[in-house]
Amino acid sequence: xxxxxxxxxxxxxxxxxxxxxxxxxxxxxxxxxxxxxxxxxxxxxxxxxxxxxxxxxxxxxxxxxxxxxxxxxxxxxxxxxxxxxxxxxxxxxxxxxxxxxxxxxxxxxxxxxxxxxxxxxxxxxxxxxxxxxxxxxxxxxxxxxxxxxxxxxxxxxxxxxxxxxxxxxxxxxxxxxxxxxxxxxxxxxxxxxxxx
Amino acid sequence: xxxxxxxxxxxxxxxxxxxxxxxxxxxxxxxxxxxxxxxxxxxxxxxxxxxxxxxxxxxxxxxxxxxxxxxxxxxxxxxxxxxxxxxxxxxxxxxxxxxxxxxxxxxxxxxxxxxxxxxxxxxxxxxxxxxxxxxxxxxxxxxxxxxxxxxxxxxxxxxxxxxxxxxxxxxxxxxxxxxxxxxxxxxxxxxxxxxx
DNA sequence: AGGAGTTTGTGAACGTACGAACAAACTGAG
DNA sequence: CTCAGTTTGTTCGTACGTTCACAAACTCCT
Ligand SMILES: NC(=O)c1ccc[n+]([C@@H]2O[C@H](COP(=O)([O-])OP(=O)(O)OC[C@H]3O[C@@H](n4cnc5c(N)ncnc54)[C@H](O)[C@@H]3O)[C@@H](O)[C@H]2O)c1
Ligand SMILES: NC(=O)c1ccc[n+]([C@@H]2O[C@H](COP(=O)([O-])OP(=O)(O)OC[C@H]3O[C@@H](n4cnc5c(N)ncnc54)[C@H](O)[C@@H]3O)[C@@H](O)[C@H]2O)c1
Numbered sequence: 006x007x008x009x010x011x012x013x014x015x016x017x018x019x020x021x022x023x024x025x026x027x028x029x030x031x032x033x034x035x036x037x038x039x040x041x042x043x044x045x046x047x048x049x050x051x052x053x054x055x056x057x058x059x060x061x062x063x064x065x066x067x068x069x070x071x072x073x074x075x076x077x078x079x080x081x082x083x084x085x086x087x088x089x090x091x092x093x094x095x096x097x098x099x100x101x102x103x104x105x106x107x108x109x110x111x112x113x114x115x116x117x118x119x120x121x122x123x124x125x126x127x128x129x130x131x132x133x134x135x136x137x138x139x140x141x142x143x144x145x146x147x148x149x150x151x152x153x154x155x156x157x158x159x160x161x162x163x164x165x166x167x168x169x170x171x172x173x174x175x176x177x178x179x180x181x182x183x184x185x186x187x188x189x190x191x192x193x194x195x196x197x198x199x200x201x
Numbered sequence: 202x203x204x205x206x207x208x209x210x211x212x213x214x215x216x217x218x219x220x221x222x223x224x225x226x227x228x229x230x231x232x233x234x235x236x237x238x239x240x241x242x243x244x245x246x247x248x249x250x251x252x253x254x255x256x257x258x259x260x261x262x263x264x265x266x267x268x269x270x271x272x273x274x275x276x277x278x279x280x281x282x283x284x285x286x287x288x289x290x291x292x293x294x295x296x297x298x299x300x301x302x303x304x305x306x307x308x309x310x311x312x313x314x315x316x317x318x319x320x321x322x323x324x325x326x327x328x329x330x331x332x333x334x335x336x337x338x339x340x341x342x343x344x345x346x347x348x349x350x351x352x353x354x355x356x357x358x359x360x361x362x363x364x365x366x367x368x369x370x371x372x373x374x375x376x377x378x379x380x381x382x383x384x385x386x387x388x389x390x391x392x393x394x395x396x397x
Numbered sequence: 398a399g400g401a402g403t404t405t406g407t408g409a410a411c412g413t414a415c416g417a418a419c420a421a422a423c424t425g426a427g
Numbered sequence: 428c429t430c431a432g433t434t435t436g437t438t439c440g441t442a443c444g445t446t447c448a449c450a451a452a453c454t455c456c457t
Contacts, residue, residue, distance in 0.1 A: 015434065024358040028416055028437095035436055043435040044423035060377055061384035068376065075278045079271040080372075085356065089373050091380075130379050153386065154379040156372075160281065162220040170382050172375050176276075176352075177285050179368050180264065181256055183326050183350040184287075186366050188257035190349065211404065224407095224446055231406055239405040240453035 006049045015046040066091050069128050069152075071143050072135030073098045073106075073113050076158055080134060081108045094126040099139070116143070123150045130154045137161045144171075202245045211242040262287050265324050265348075267339050268331030269294045269302075269309050272354055276330060277304045290322040295335070312339070319346045326350045333357045340367075 006014055006022075016034070020027035034040065034052070037059050041047045057063055068086070070077050073096050080086075081096055096108055099116045106113045114122070122128060131147040133140050133155060140159035147155060148169055157163055157173045165171055202210055212230070216223035230236065230248070233255050237243045253259055264282070266273050269292050276282075277292055292304055295312045302309045310318070318324060327343040329336050329351060336355035343351060344365055353359055353369045361367055 017434085022358065026416060028418090029414085031435065032415090032437080039436070041435050042423065043421070044433050046434065061380045062377070064384075066376070066380045066383075075275040079275040082271045083372075085373050086376065089377065091373070091376050129383055130376060154383050156375055156379060162218065168386070170379060172379055174370065174372065174375060176279075176370065177281050177287070179352055179370060180262070180282065180287050180326060181258070181285065183352060183366055183368055184257045184262045187262075187325055187350045188260075190364070212406095213404085222446065224448090225444085227404090227406065228445090235406070237405050238453065239451070240403045240455095242404065 007053050011049050013046050013048055016041070019047070062090050064090070066129045067094045067126050068092070068130040068132055069095045069097060069119070069122060070132045070134060071097045071116060071119075071147075072133060072139070073103060073108065074134065077134040078108060080132065081111070091130075094128065095122040097122070099135075116146075119146060120150045123152070128152055130156060133157045133159055133163075135159060203249050207245050209242050209244055212237070215243070258286050260286070262325045263290045263322050264288070264326040264328055265291045265293060265315070265318060266328045266330060267293045267312060267315075267343075268329060268335070269299060269304065270330065273330040274304060276328065277307070287326075290324065291318040293318070295331075312342075315342060316346045319348070324348055326352060329353045329355055329359075331355060 016027045016031045020030040023030060031041075034047075037055055040052050040055050068091055070080055070093060073081065077096070077098070081093060086093070093111065095118075096111055096113045097116045097119060098104075098113050101115075103113050104115060128150075129152075131144075131152040131154070133143050133147075135143055137159040140157060140161045141163060144155060144157070144163045144165065148165060153169050155163065155165070155169065155171045157171055158176075160175055160177060162173075163171050212223045212227045216226040219226065227237075230243075233251055236248050236251050264287055266276055266289060269277065273292070273294070277289060282289070289307065291314075292307055292309045293312045293315060294300075294309050297311075299309050300311060324346075325348075327340075327348040327350070329339050329343075331339055333355040336353060336357045337359060340351060340353070340359045340361065344361060349365050351359065351361070351365065351367045353367055354372075356371055356373060358369075359367050
């Protein structure tokens, strides 16, 4: 809306755009403060800034991607991160044959350079895109060098000490959830209340 | 556990592996039926089969990937899907210059062949990996040709008729959630109960 | 057989997310 | 100024997911 030059908008419009209930949206926004005007709605630019400030979008976040295989390459090439304040400061891989390979103007470094990278830049978030077997080891090393936020694409549960935040993206599970619902749709019908 | 030849396991072990509370795990499993033995635990092979049956893993699911760019390539190359019963039956892209390109023994077809693909194979799930602007259009076409389950990687909310299931994977949001918590950790401290 | 030790399945308490609904606050027309 | 129309902020009831805790059920050792 900011890009389109829209000055003001209602909670109904925002809710539709976000795909949620308008009451929920208003309640959520109310936790940030009272930034709307009754009878009018929200001023797009003002609200936008307030949300950005609250989520932490006003500062730049440094991320490191470990495991530059299929997925790692896609992530490294993705421009959608930088536009939201995320800057990839290093690409690391254990595979010797990948060293120095150029990905979008950044060359792949050895995984054991992680500590040096953290010292050089500050690193806020570590992304794990290695095979599942290596994931816990990579995670442990990240924690050792002081990284406290991890995004994990490997299909494993990572063990981390308290204070470290892990989020997992499991694409196979996403497909399975869809498949499960699909199976339900095709099912012979619910046992109870068949004619309801 | 099945691969490792473990015959039996307790809800505590399963809960640890899944990263959840053991009571929750037991309650969830209880919805499938009473497949455990008190004082012993669950028989791995038996439980594994029962879960597979319930989730829909006993049948093969056909998926189509639309938008074979950075992310689409990674998804097409990913072996983790097939091992869970998902088979990619077609790769589609609108870009003429990509036609016929070979990706893991499968050649990229034109997007307008979608209907033919659906007729040839049965297609259970459509994956959208196109830029955000194209996503709704691709989605509409998928719905038209009868696809009722969609996995969307584009950062947009898709409008679909009732009965169609959409799951969105928004990687930028995942990073933002981590960044938000990171900001909280570094914050000057909560206003209330500072010394608690 | 009996008792000690395990582990499941579930009843009940708890907290919390969600959505309906409404008063309060604003705009604009007459 | 008043009144009709609009939209926010919040209260309240409900439903649901989560966890504790314990009886029931099983094994194994003596
Ligand atoms: N490709 C996908 O679309 C996709 C989808 C879902 C999940 N995943 C998961 O993401 C992860 C990566 O997938 P991928 O397809 O990119 O695999 P890949 O094999 O193409 O890439 C893995 C990379 O990690 C590197 N690596 C291995 N061990 C390492 C270590 N200890 N330290 C640093 N680097 C190491 C390898 O050299 C390789 O370059 C896997 O866990 C996979 O299950 C991938
Ligand atoms: N690459 C990533 O790591 C990443 C991460 C998060 C989100 N995403 C999202 O995933 C989507 C794809 O990202 P990407 O990096 O692969 O982009 P990309 O530009 O590399 O690939 C997009 C592909 O879609 C094709 N396409 C465009 N319009 C189409 C249409 N109407 N029908 C069929 N094909 C069409 C293009 O020809 C291109 O090949 C984007 O929406 C992006 O925001 C990507």
